[in-house]
Amino acid sequence: MSYITGPDVVKYACTCGLLKPIPQLYFCKHCLQIRCRFCVCHEVDSIFCGKCSENIPSAEARVKKNRCANCFICPSCQQELSTRIASKGPANPDDAKSPIKKTYYLSCYFCRWSSRDVGIPDQPSATGGWPERENVHINRLQEVLDTYKQIMHSEKQQKESDKRKQRGKFVSYTDKTGVTASALRKRIGLPDIPHAMLKKPKPPEPAVAKAEVDELPESIFTEPIKLMEVTTIEQRLMQPECQPLTVDKLFPVHKQLSIKQSLRCRTCEHNVSKPEYNPNSVKFKIQLLAYCYIPEVRFVTVEPLRAGQTVELIIKFTNPTQYQTTITILDLDLDEQAQYVEEQKLIDLTQNLEQALSLQEKQPMSLPSLPYSSGSQPSSLLSLPRLPSVIVKPRKIFTETNCDVAIPESSFILPPRDDAAEYDDSSEVHNFEDDPKLIKWRKSNKAFVKLAVTPRADLKLGDEVVCGFTMQHIYTNVLPPAVENKQPQKYDHKVRVFLTLGKVVGSE
Amino acid sequence: MARNSFKIFPGALVCEESKLRGDITVGAGTIIHPSASIIAEAGPIIIGENCLIEEQAKIIHRLPFDQQNKDNTPVLIIGSHNVFEVDCTIEAPKIGNNNVFESKCFVGNKVTVSNGCTIGAGCRITDEQILKENISIFGSKCQIRESIDKPVPQILQMETLMKILPNYHHIRKPNKKH
Numbered sequence: 001m002s003y004i005t006g007p008d009v010v011k012y013a014c015t016c017g018l019l020k021p022i023p024q025l026y027f028c029k030h031c032l033q034i035r036c037r038f039c040v041c042h043e044v045d046s047i048f049c050g051k052c053s054e055n056i057p058s059a060e061a062r063v064k065k066n067r068c069a070n071c072f073i074c075p076s077c078q079q080e081l082s083t084r085i086a087s088k089g090p091a092n093p094d095d096a097k098s099p100i101k102k103t104y105y106l107s108c109y110f111c112r113w114s115s116r117d118v119g120i121p122d123q124p125s126a127t128g129g130w131p132e133r134e135n136v137h138i139n140r141l142q143e144v145l146d147t148y149k150q151i152m153h154s155e156k157q158q159k160e161s162d163k164r165k166q167r168g169k170f171v172s173y174t175d176k177t178g179v180t181a182s183a184l185r186k187r188i189g190l191p192d193i194p195h196a197m198l199k200k201p202k203p204p205e206p207a208v209a210k211a212e213v214d215e216l217p218e219s220i221f222t223e224p225i226k227l228m229e230v231t232t233i234e235q236r237l238m239q240p241e242c243q244p245l246t247v248d249k250l251f252p253v254h255k256q257l258s259i260k261q262s263l264r265c266r267t268c269e270h271n272v273s274k275p276e277y278n279p280n281s282v283k284f285k286i287q288l289l290a291y292c293y294i295p296e297v298r299f300v301t302v303e304p305l306r307a308g309q310t311v312e313l314i315i316k317f318t319n320p321t322q323y324q325t326t327i328t329i330l331d332l333d334l335d336e337q338a339q340y341v342e343e344q345k346l347i348d349l350t351q352n353l354e355q356a357l358s359l360q361e362k363q364p365m366s367l368p369s370l371p372y373s374s375g376s377q378p379s380s381l382l383s384l385p386r387l388p389s390v391i392v393k394p395r396k397i398f399t400e401t402n403c404d405v406a407i408p409e410s411s412f413i414l415p416p417r418d419d420a421a422e423y424d425d426s427s428e429v430h431n432f433e434d435d436p437k438l439i440k441w442r443k444s445n446k447a448f449v450k451l452a453v454t455p456r457a458d459l460k461l462g463d464e465v466v467c468g469f470t471m472q473h474i475y476t477n478v479l480p481p482a483v484e485n486k487q488p489q490k491y492d493h494k495v496r497v498f499l500t501l502g503k504v505v506g507s508e
Numbered sequence: 509m510a511r512n513s514f515k516i517f518p519g520a521l522v523c524e525e526s527k528l529r530g531d532i533t534v535g536a537g538t539i540i541h542p543s544a545s546i547i548a549e550a551g552p553i554i555i556g557e558n559c560l561i562e563e564q565a566k567i568i569h570r571l572p573f574d575q576q577n578k579d580n581t582p583v584l585i586i587g588s589h590n591v592f593e594v595d596c597t598i599e600a601p602k603i604g605n606n607n608v609f610e611s612k613c614f615v616g617n618k619v620t621v622s623n624g625c626t627i628g629a630g631c632r633i634t635d636e637q638i639l640k641e642n643i644s645i646f647g648s649k650c651q652i653r654e655s656i657d658k659p660v661p662q663i664l665q666m667e668t669l670m671k672i673l674p675n676y677h678h679i680r681k682p683n684k685k686h
Binding site: 076077110111112113114116117227228232247 | 626628644646647651652653654655656657659
């Protein structure tokens, strides 16, 4: 989404240490922390086809290779194909009253490709029965696939049998006497058959590398190339199984399915974003976007930046919530953040140790408790539902600032958002005792704030000036359903905000 | 510019609000929407039968700079069954039959359009060329492909317009006989 702020001038520091503009951030109401797409758990909520808007269960989607059975896309331009009707005269030419026979063909409204172009016969029914093309490599692929399935299966069984042995819940007679099945077999003189589970699957024939390739046909050098008949790279990669060289071999491609994704905070396992199940709906059941909860900072103007000179910076604060908030601008203090990160690490380590001790003699440590996985990209493994999620620990912010911000002594109040304020012409009266040095102007839930910034003296011409500060605002939590006689809880929440002010200009 | 003179054949539907300039001949069955503009600047324009010229479409007969100031006045002949969709700008010096100019496309004055071509929405064709028959141009990169058949004529749509347009707009009276 391109946001009205345009280039990312103002960035907020996420708990995971990344800097992002506010529309890309989420705010977990339960842990009161900022989250971004990098540090939440991505889960597949539902799988659907974007054309026929049908939900498809994940098992079925897997069988159909994540493609819709009924919808096709154009092999020429990758847009969706539509079914068109062609009437083909009456079914019985002698009888004038007999109904007109209808046939159907696929056509692309974008590039005018049609299934008739490649000689696919028209179908008598609208829903299809479109001929599928055989994949020439299907046998080989199936062979490889089967082998991997077997390997997976045997590994799973091996793991299970290991588990059973360790637990020792079901003590069999042979276990007690120390006589294994194989030893018993030997004793009675039977040949020793390896256990069915331990049987190694037969590997498929390995692929053979070849250095010699067929010579190019003569015609390729002598005849002029007809660009109209050759397919483009995109068109070939659309059909990886046959990769057609000429346009007359382009066949309609099944449409790839889309997913609806829900995002889960890794620390408290609450959803920060959950879409509605209905594929037609673009709404969300839960959508905790940061710009609905955290005051937005926008860059208004700054005087020409010169190294070592104090200039005036004007920024705008907007309160998006229904509650009044107080904003205090504090020092950026990246050291404090680093310290906090270190503390969290220590806490985590001790926890892990305890966990590991309590888990002793059980199965090897599961993925979540491995310390190194914290920073790794969320792998597909983690997106499996109900897996204990990897907790993303806060990390250090590595962005350097090269501009000092004079921290104002006073804080200021932002009134709640009022949707009707825009249409209300009557002059609003605020009884806030504003510091005139700090507040330049205010309107409804917005305030324009003056800050004095000084780019460092050692900056050269054309250097990008980055400044930052910590914004402390009061977040009013309404999450626990308002119990009687209980005020909504208020928290001080701190966000580190970074502004890219522009480039250093020369003196006068 | 030549004086305005319009020849409209019976069966054509030309809305009075449409902007016509110069010497224009409109064939039978052709529909010209109220805010279409047809400007015969360099010479007469002859529009064939059963063409559909939609809102905001601009057909301009304008010569390239290097061909101006010649003695003979060229005539822009537009064939039959052409569709000029909303907000297209066409300056081609010659147009055949059964072409579709989709919305917001632009065809420059050096491009000769033959028969059965489709110029996709938003495509800009400016280089000097002759478009082969049954070509369709589509996409932001103006990809070209050749179809085996000409685009399907919009008969249903034209029939509806023939009925509906006279209910809401003043129509220029046909002034030519067969």
